Amino acid sequence: MMERTFVMIKPDGVGRGLVGECIRRFEQRGLVLLAIKMQCLSVERAALHYKEHEGKPFYEGLIAFITSGPTLQMVWEGNDAVAQVRKMNGATNCLEAGPGTIRGDFGLSMQKNLIHASDSRETAAREIGLYFSDEEIVSTKSLCPEWLC
Ligand SMILES: Nc1ncnc2c1ncn2[C@@H]1O[C@H](COP(=O)(O)OP(=O)(O)O)[C@@H](O)[C@H]1O
Numbered sequence: 001m002m003e004r005t006f007v008m009i010k011p012d013g014v015g016r017g018l019v020g021e022c023i024r025r026f027e028q029r030g031l032v033l034l035a036i037k038m039q040c041l042s043v044e045r046a047a048l049h050y051k052e053h054e055g056k057p058f059y060e061g062l063i064a065f066i067t068s069g070p071t072l073q074m075v076w077e078g079n080d081a082v083a084q085v086r087k088m089n090g091a092t093n094c095l096e097a098g099p100g101t102i103r104g105d106f107g108l109s110m111q112k113n114l115i116h117a118s119d120s121r122e123t124a125a126r127e128i129g130l131y132f133s134d135e136e137i138v139s140t141k142s143l144c145p146e147w148l149c
């Protein structure tokens with residue numbers, strides 16, 4: 001089913017020069033980029049993004065890490081996009097992520113795992129709304145989609 005997912009390259013991914021590698025993988029897979037921007041997250045926005053983790057032992061470190069440098073936000077669309085991107089990113093802990101996944105190929109730890117992606121359609125809708133207005137997301141119709149899916 002065609003759906004959208006929210007993807008963010010974290011400060012370690014941007015800092016290590018992996019933006020192009022991540023985008024290349026998603027494009028190669030046939031996913032379509034609908035929106036993109038770059039920013040250093042405020043603590044307030046980071047707290048909204050990770051509100052499900054508030055109070056957990058790793059929360060303060062996670063907020064400090066995610067606000068420590070530039071991040072890249074994107075909306076990707078494709079068949080089963082939420083699950084497909086989660087598979088391409090790999091397990092949360094890079095040391096357990098399989099070879100061929102972004103985290104498995106490049107990641108170093110549990111916290112510094114390079115990339116975030118929505119874990120459900122509902123989360124995707126919430127996260128896309130947190131970073132993008134409707135005007136900032138191109139319509140699939142404008143992309144000549146008949147050869148894409
Ligand atoms: N035990 C942990 N120790 C340190 N950082 C963690 C831990 N668990 C999760 N994190 C960090 O918090 C982020 C959000 O966690 P979670 O939603 O469980 O993973 P995912 O990003 O795979 O959806 C992770 O990507 C990782 O950067």
Ligand SMILES: [Mg+2]
Nearest residue numbers: 116117118119
């Ligand atoms: Mg998560």
